[in-house]
Amino acid sequence: MKNNRLIWYIVAFVVIVLIQVGIMNNLQFSGLVNPYFYILFILLLPVNIPHYLLLLLGFALGISIDIFTNTPGIHASATVFASFIRPFLFNSYNFDEKEKVLVPTLHNIGFKSFVRYALLMIIIHHFFLFFIEVFSFSGFLYTLIRAVLSSIFTFVVVLISQFLIFRK
Template sequence: MERLGFRYFVMFIVLLAVQVLFLNQIQFSGYINPYIYVLFIMLLPVNTPKYALMLLAFALGISVDIFSNSLGVHSAASVFVAYLRPVIIRVITNREEDLSEYPGLAQTGFQWFLGYAVIMILLHHLALFYLEVFTFANFLNTLYRAILSSVFSFFVIVLSQFIIFRE
């Protein structure tokens, strides 16, 4: 149990560091901003209590907010997807499927992880970008930014699953 807690602590720190030191500096023509820290929320054990899931998501989001000088948008988006995560897992999982405690690509299969990652990343990015602009005046422009960033973030997350999180 202690080993598992240490593993998630290291994952939290590494994803936070990669996000704030490298990925926050990437911005392709103002439309593509990769946010992969949502991977931490996605990879928490399936049986994580909802209160712990929400607290960890808030801690991660507020940490990104502090280092990014944003006003709580990352923490709000993180808590939003953490709140919806159990429902998303329940909806995309068949009753016959024996879902591993760890919802990674190697444990759940490509098709399941693809659906899970697309939904989680898209919801996170939609909440993040609409909270960031806090208006529907440029609705389509914000939607375009959220979708492009989601696609780029999805590719980075899936790539990380193949390279780093193979076990």
């Protein structure tokens, strides 16, 4: 069971990176919408995962994307930040101990919880990412619009993924 899950996560990692690099990075709507759907991998890690592992996986995910987009450090810093915030988001939920081993998919934690959790994570990740990328607050409004539009698009893609893969 444990081995199965490990293999599942390795496959998920590779597939998600490939989808991001192969499809999402090629979507261009006038430079305003850059969906970074790969954050889905961090969303799907088990609730009870040790914090250090979560951070390391976040870093590995970010640096993999960075290698493909020639932006060493930018995605990595954003994913590490999102991974750091993630446990705090769960503090406000009352999962039973039994549920804690679960993967926080839409099916497992319910529509309302999932929307709140996914939306917050995506917004945190995207805002951190877009502002790190510009590395200044000049053109604040433009960056803000980019971050908002991209977050919405990513959220829609993440929701669709939930209905496609994890329905039961």
